[in-house]
Amino acid sequence: MGEAFEFRHAIEFVLLLLLVLAAAWPLGSAAARLLAPAAGPRPPVWRAPFAALAAALERPLGAAATQPMGWGAYARALLLFNAIGLVATFALQRAQGFLPFNPRGLPAVRWDTALCTAVSFVTNTNWQSYSGEVALSHLVQAGALCVQNFLSAATGIAAMAALARGLAGRGGEALGNAWSDLIAITVRLLLPLALALALLLVACGVPQTGRATLEATPLDRSAATAQSIALGPVASQVAIKQLGTNGGGFFNANSAHPLENPTPLSNLLEGVALLALPAGLVLAFGRLAGDRRHGRALLATMVLLFVPAALALVAAESHLPPPLALHGISAADGALEGKEVRFGAFESAWWGAATTAASNGSVNAMHDSFTPQGGLVALVLMQLGEVVFGGVGSGVYGMVLFVLVAVFVAALMVGRTPEYLGKKVEAHEMRLACVGLLAPALAVLLGTAVAAACPFGRASVANPEAHGFSELLYAFSSAANNNGSAFAGLAADQPAWNLLLALAMAIGRYAVLLPVLALAGSFASKRPAPPGPGTLPTHGALFVALLAAVVVLLGALTFVPALLLGPGVDHFALASEGVR
Amino acid sequence: MRRDARTACLVFGLLTLCTGVLYPAVVTGLAALLLPRQASGSALQVDGVTVGSALVGQPFAAPAFFHGRPSATAARPYDALASSGSNFGPNHPALRERVAADAARWRAALGLDAAALLPVDLVTTSASGLDPHLTPAGARVQVARVAAARGADEAAVAACVEACVEPPALGLFGQPRVNVLRLNLLLERRVPRTR
Secondary structure (H helix, E strand, O other): OOOOOOHHHHHHHHHHHHHHHHHHHHHHHHHHHHHOOOOOOOOOHHHHHHHHHHHHHHHHHHHHHOOOOOHHHHHHHHHHHHHHHHHHHHHHHHOHHHOOOOOOOOOOOOHHHHHHHHHHHHOOOOOOOOOHHHHOOHHHHHHHHHHHHHHHHHHHHHHHHHHHHHHHOOOOOOOOOHHHHHHHHHHHHHHHHHHHHHHHHHHHOOOEOOOOEEEEOOOOOOOOOOEEEEOOEHHHHHHHHHHOOOOOOOOOOHHHOOOOOOOHHHHHHHHHHHHHHHHHHHHHHHHHOOOHHHHHHHHHHHHHHHHHHHHHHHHHHOOOOHHHHOOOEOOOOOOOOOOOOOOHHHHHHHHHHHHHHEOOOOOOOOHHHOOHHHHHHHHHHHHOOOOOOEOOOHHHHHHHHHHHHHHHHHHHHHOOOOEEOOEEOOHHHHHHHHHHHHHHHHHHHHHHHHHHHOHHHHHOOOOOHHHHHHHHHHHHHHHHOOOOOOOOOOOOOOHHHHHHHHHHHHHHHHHHHHHHHHHHHHHHOOOOOOOOOOOOOOOOHHHHHHHHHHHHHHHHHHHHHHHHHHHHHHHHHHHHHHHO | OHHHHHHHHHHHHHHHHHHHHHHHHHHHHHHHHHOHHHHOOOEEEEOOEEEEEOOOOOOOOOOOOOOOOOOOOOOOOOOOOOOOOOOOOOOOHHHHHHHHHHHHHHHHHHOOOOOOOEOHHHOOOOOOOOOOEEOHHHHHOOHHHHHHHHOOOHHHHHHHHHHHEEOOEOOOEOOOEEEHHHHHHHHHHHOOOOO
């Protein structure tokens, strides 16, 4: 695996996966109980305050929170809710100079940056063209961005629940009530988890304060006479950005910043939180759709795709890159440029795979400084459409689009009408699935082409030659798949980038979410048919293998040429170094 | 449509109160009550003076101190108001030049010949530019220089380093590491300068 990979890392790798799955199990059942209309057992005592809060929030809505919605009404509710979030997030950034909780007196955020950030946080992408500690007041961080961390996550989970209900429906139209879902998910699922994680993170050393800075007089005054250390309400934001596959850091360096992720223990908590909820929601989807085995098969497919990718990334970063070896540098710790000593090559690489597999996008190492193979893995995991765990809720519904292709292909082989969980899959459904699968891919490739063809794009890269192209490709892969991590050398805080990436993020979110809700409506209106002899079972090893193959094949066919131009050329340029 | 918009505004407002006001306020209050030191940045104090955060790296230049990793923060090294990495890919010519210059500087400062291998953390910048740690090897290789600059016994300085080596948590998570500020504080207490 490389010089920096030790035996204990193999144990840690397995242990991390087991911890994620162990956390996913109860989270999945809790989410399913919350979103299923059937009355379950009384919630445990500690959940009662959150249930009471949710009930109190629903009361002023009256009938609006109980009326069942068809797919059109459900989609309209989510869009309206996101539109208001967009306006509020934009307005608070533009007005921050006049608002309180701005201890350093920061001025308004520039309009294009504010717009890009608003779209970014509403779409659960959390791409950041600003630098958190430099640009934003505490009010904007907590009152605008932290809020959208919750609400964008809730939007994805609600859409997933609607799809599951459509599949489980017996010929009606209703997909549930969007308002009641949003409130339940935010207050009864995300809020208790975030509270607990935030306090654990403070115990590890993540600050949580209204103060702007810690002022220090450094020990060696010949090196510096003063050090101001930026502080703020960090823990509350870090907790939800890890749980809700958001990923937008309080600080510029994100979870590599020693105050955002100070110890190996905080790294463990944040790293497990990153994958646990998206994984748990896959199981919740199976329960809500009435087929637990299907949920487990989807999760198994994701693990099957994740493990080799993570191993490849770890292997890539465990070697010292050839140019550094020329200068008599020890290879014992692997590639450490852009990595923190407390995490080392292994935990940086593991996180790099986890954060791009899930659509989280927080980083604990700088991906721009990854080796070309390491960067390739991160790119591929995003380009697969964020379906290897993916975003909370959106990872599952994205994967369902691939499932429809898989059952379609399988049905073609035996010449029957494809079915999915007892519902016939016809031309209308396949068209919707194709829109959802192709729109983000198109946005990635067209966006990269535009940036590579235009002077502003070529001028904004930080690394020359092939790696510069990788920076462009990474930006659009991240934005259009709602990941949010970056090859951060790119000078993306300029109007052209902010507008283009905002567009890519909006396409990546709504050109998938709306077809998915339309699918939910279409499935809901169909009566379930008993499975026939030609039906592909949607569980078991054969299904998992077929689904994984479909995901990899579609992804590979779309992106291999672009990947060769970026990380491919970069790798061979680097490899030839040792030969010269 | 208008009724939907009103409902959307109401739900958004209520949930903003819960997640943007109530939630951060509760975490801030509980943190201040239960974990005041951590909540305010884990300050380290010597004789009533705050010398830094136990979690955030700071620059060292004098030969009598252990030096941390190079920092890529823009305005000055270890700028804790604007964290940043270099974002150099392994092929970037500027990375090669910087590594070559840093390696030569370290070799001269530590009196190492060209055949001796340098620990990688000494010539690479961290992701945040604020890395508080060195690898144990990165600290040990500086012992002779620090001891000479202090006019002190190498064994005493080396003992400080070993006392500051933190193992991986539970033997599994994270890397063995040395907090540079803590090490230098211990050094100031235990190995006073005679020069």
